[in-house]
Amino acid sequence: MKKTSLPIFCAALAAIFCSSAYGKAPSAAAVMTESRQEAMTPCDALRRLKEGNDRFVSGRPAHRDLLEQARLTVAGQYPYAAIVSCLDSRTAPEQVFDAGIGDIFSARVAGNVVNDDIVGSLEYACEHSGAKLIAVIGHSSCGAVKGAVDRVKMGNLTGLLNKIEPAVAAAERETPGLRSPGDKLLVQRAAANNVALQMRAILKRSAILRSMLDKGEIAIVGGIQDLNTGKVTFTKPETGRNPG
Secondary structure (H helix, E strand, C coil): CCCCCHHHHHHHHHHHHHCCHHHCCCCCCCCCCHHHHHHCCHHHHHHHHHHHHHHHHHCCCCCCCHHHHHHHCCCCCCCCEEEEECCCCCCCHHHHCCCCCCCEEEEECHHHCCCHHHHHHHHHHHHHCCCCEEEEEEECCCHHHHHHHCCCCCCCHHHHHHCCHHHHHHHHHHCCCCCCCCCHHHHHHHHHHHHHHHHHHHHHHCHHHHHHHHCCCCEEEEEEECCCCCCEEECCCECCCCCC
């Protein structure tokens, strides 16, 4: 019988395992587990969001059994990211980032603005539940931003739109012409400014999240979704002094 050298045998064995389910990295459709969440860095979490958005834009979502995922996450959840996004019906982050059950925390409010309740929710998501990334996602043609541009007054909405006003004022200084919700460039700039404004508000309001950011335990990133294409363009993430 012909003998096989040890190196060849080891290489063949490695090939077998790498081609099997045991050797593969978990697919995008796999449920997040505690060990997978712990092994992720903030950069890994951002990469996963980008990959999910690429699948959404290309029309090739991961195949998932959502009912089975719901069953598998009954005992616990280990989301890798917390997303603050707009109430707009066209911007559901679970779809935009092709996420499964148990993948992301989602806080939705018109104009993707933050208050103490939203910030407290983000503290829970990151400090208590282990999420590695906070993403504040605005979008093109945002009705809340247009309302702020138009200085709309309507019940409790008035106070919400006032939170966007500094972003509009900054965009107005950058954009010559009359302040109008029909000015696409003004609205676009105001939406981008608002994302940055809300990111700063999160860190200003939370010593917990600032500390986690400084330690490199989390990152915070902004983004704008183009409603025409579904593509999310991200800003450079804030990763603190010791990014993961």
